[in-house]
Amino acid sequence: MLVGIVARDLVKRFPGGSGRAVDVVSFEIGAGELVALLGPSGGGKTTVLRILAGLESPDEGRVLLRGVDVTDVRVQERNIGFVFQSYALFRHMTVRENVGFGLEIRGKPRAEVDRVVSELLALVRLAEFGARYPHELSGGQRQRVALARALAPGPSVLLLDEPFGALDAKVRLELREWLRRLHEERAITTVFVTHDQEEALSVADRVIVMNRGKVEQIGTPEEIYDRPATAFVAGFVGSINELEGEVRGGRAALGSLAVHAPPGAGDGTSVRAFVRPHDVELVGVTSRVEKRSSVEVATARVERLVRVGWMVRIELKLGDDQPLTVELTKDRVAELGLTEGEEVFVNLRDAKLFVQDYSI
Template sequence: MTISVVGANRRYGDFAALDDVSLEIPSGSLTALLGPSGSGKSTLLRAIAGLDDLDTGTVYINGDDVTRLSPQRRDIGFVFQHYAAFKHMTVRENIAFGLKIRKRSKSEIATKVDELLDVVGLTTFQSRYPNQLSGGQRQRMALARALAVDPKVLLLDEPFGALDAKVRDELRRWLRRLHDEVHVTTVLVTHDQQEALDVADRIAVLNKGRLEQVGSPDELYDHPSNEFVMSFLGTVARLNGSLVRPHDIRLGRTPDLALADADAATAASGVLRASVVRVVHLGFEVRVELRNAATGEEFTAEITRGDAEALRLRDGDEIYVRATRVPQLATATA
């Protein structure tokens, strides 16, 4: 089921939560709405769900105008950050709830619930109550409950935000596998850049109520439309006016760091002198925190453990730096 949002506007007094947002979400995709707090991503999700009204604009699901339809008539599954489980019901009863109120037959309910318990890995926990589950298990139960009624669209509003980092990582991978199995059109709201890059087919970046860029994770990471998108999708450093990724920085003990066949932007970033503030070993990678000798500005480079060992970096060392790649921002070349 495709989702189309055309010319969406929503204001709260002087605050523009959505400012002329138009977005196409392909059928069967997993699209992340990514942005900082107040960017409009949750407002957009709630408008798709029918939980918030738009001032102006139209929402289509599979070509049908649903802008004025109630949430119950949109065939949407919704999962919030907080699980909203029925505490007096078992896992099995929670998952079956939506089917029961739709008056499905007992045999159909049993078959569907068994299937979903297996898909989300909760078969052995089906007789437990929500307070007997871990946070990750409760969220998987919530996803199963949303999927039980075969929604046209699955909407996830920061579903893993209340979980610790390790469980969040596990559930991200699990959600991606689940989506590959069920293929329901899914929209995920998140402020976590890594989560969006890890899970989504497509990412829509919002900022101050406006849509900045839409594309695949690779497209947005490698070809950001502007400085905001580039800086929001990962750490950046500024070398002689150019924004670069930390892993696209080369370090050397001498200024002889010429780059063969460098493009104009990379060549323009030049070679600069910096001092080492701190060296942090992160397994295979090493993060080198640096200070620009000319401006005093601090920035970070990421190099391999082998390169770090070869350079023998120590705090306070003088080092030379250049970019190996400078992304071409659309706003910089327009």
């Protein structure tokens, strides 16, 4: 695999900031890959992106683009395309002028600028909007202009900072899909920053999860989702249930529930378990089903039922007062005859267990 981007031991401190915004970050991105930098806000992911672009210089570490060390190369000469969260379109220029800017300042002939601009406007499906000004466009259209503008000079790397952050849900989905397709067509090395785990997992080839300036895990969406390397990743990606417990008799006791203990964890080791809403099995209402013989089956009280479209989020309280959230289809809820205040049997199908911060 050809290497598109290398980040080597990047460190960045900001004056007045506490500690390191970026704390020894390293990763490699293959040429033509589509990678998400995922993490909570303030996790350092935007700073890493800006360091790759050359908009920020690292205090320590090196940046390589296509095998060339560009750490000391100015942003203008790095041949990158950057899409800002706020779009940063030039408001006094038309859409065409915005898209053509990068070519025009390079002194490209008028005809070539026109040809490339038309081609890109067609690509972002804004061909008939060329004469408009940015303020005459919707958010999604502006974002597409920003993308076309970044692509126009033919960058070797495309960097996007929270590209869909300011858009409403429907446009977001459309643009995600579109970015994915654009990437398939052009195969340009692309890194985008997002705090939305669903966006990262559904769009990217690989995901770099960052928290507090450090890389938590690098992997394919499947790896990140199925085998979270750290408690943080498990909590951030997909899980909303976090249970505390300890190992007793070879099993991890989580209040009234229990699952297999992490290997090598002796009795008395305290563990944290991350449980995805769909990994909780709701066996049934206590008054209507026989309790299964299995030791894992515990009782819980239904605190609240929240319908979200065709899914229902069920907020439970376990015997030891730990909350547990389950998601079921509304048909299944009807089938079980769930109502608030009732007692139910629950079981855990799966849980990601961590002893302190070590993976199982």
